[in-house]
Amino acid sequence: MDMNAIGKVVNVLGHSRNTIAVTGAGISTEAGIPDFRGKDGIYTKLGENRVMNIINIHAFNQNPAEFYDFHRKYFSFPPVEPSKAHKILSEMEKKGRLKGIVTQNIDGLHEKAGSKKVIAIHGTSNRYICMNTGCQALYNQDYVDNYPAAVPLCEKCEGVLKPDVVLFGENIKDYSQAQEMITSAQVLLVIGSSLTVYPLAGFVKEFSTFYQDLIIINKGRTQLDHAALVKIDGGNTGDTLEEINRQMDLRGF
Numbered sequence: 372m373d374m375n376a377i378g379k380v381v382n383v384l385g386h387s388r389n390t391i392a393v394t395g396a397g398i399s400t401e402a403g404i405p406d407f408r409g410k411d412g413i414y415t416k417l418g419e420n421r422v423m424n425i426i427n428i429h430a431f432n433q434n435p436a437e438f439y440d441f442h443r444k445y446f447s448f449p450p451v452e453p454s455k456a457h458k459i460l461s462e463m464e465k466k467g468r469l470k471g472i473v474t475q476n477i478d479g480l481h482e483k484a485g486s487k488k489v490i491a492i493h494g495t496s497n498r499y500i501c502m503n504t505g506c507q508a509l510y511n512q513d514y515v516d517n518y519p520a521a522v523p524l525c526e527k528c529e530g531v532l533k534p535d536v537v538l539f540g541e542n543i544k545d546y547s548q549a550q551e552m553i554t555s556a557q558v559l560l561v562i563g564s565s566l567t568v569y570p571l572a573g574f575v576k577e578f579s580t581f582y583q584d585l586i587i588i589n590k591g592r593t594q595l596d597h598a599a600l601v602k603i604d605g606g607n608t609g610d611t612l613e614e615i616n617r618q619m620d621l622r623g624f
């Protein structure tokens with residue numbers, strides 16, 4: 372572990388009144404969730420275009436059965452528990468060291484770990500929403516798993532249910548709230564994201580243009596390494612965050 376870098380992070384976070392975390396796939400792979408864009412991820416295996424053509428709102432509207440087939444095969448997560456990193460971030464929020472999280476992940480693990488202020492800009496995969504605009508009732512995974520047909524329907528209005536995730540062709544959720552949260556941060560802590568997916572990467576870039584306190588914890592390089600005050604590469608993210616949190620306790624931050 373790079374104790375020098377960790378000491379620097381502790382110091383910066385300790386003096387920040389408004390630290391926001393931005394999290395990506397790297398934090399959830401430590402909980403056992405595959406990185407869709409990693410070596411064995413579906414984007415790599417099937418190709419970006421094929422995935423985009425299926426995980427697409429127009430494709431969904433045209434043929435929800437085919438979509439659900441694909442979704443069950445590639446996007447249903449086994450019931451996993453939050454990783455150590457998720458738990459430490461939740462603890463940091465309780466201790467006032469973190470004001471919120473903007474995540475690209477759709478696994479709902481931040482909420483499961485107890486984090487309260489979370490903006491999941493790509494939605495949450497184990498939640499389903501009725502497509503009937505007048506209804507928009509929400510359903511959980513159990514309802515869909517136990518539904519007796521390939522395409523689950525709303526029990527109130529018979530509308531088609533869609534996973535409450537942002538498909539290609541749809542707008543991200545809470546766009547302006549996410550942008551506002553990131554650009555008004557005093558310190559931005561990026562964890563487990565290579566910052567290649569827009570618009571999130573753009574928000575972080577915007578932050579780094581005007582402010583200096585960007586901290587990146589990620590295995591491998593990111594698009595904004597050059598702009599980071601501290602970059603911690605490699606090692607287990609949970610262990611790194613645990614050490615940061617522990618040192619903040621010790622120093623009374």
Ligand SMILES: [Zn+2]
Binds near residue numbers: 502526
């Ligand atoms: Zn409905």
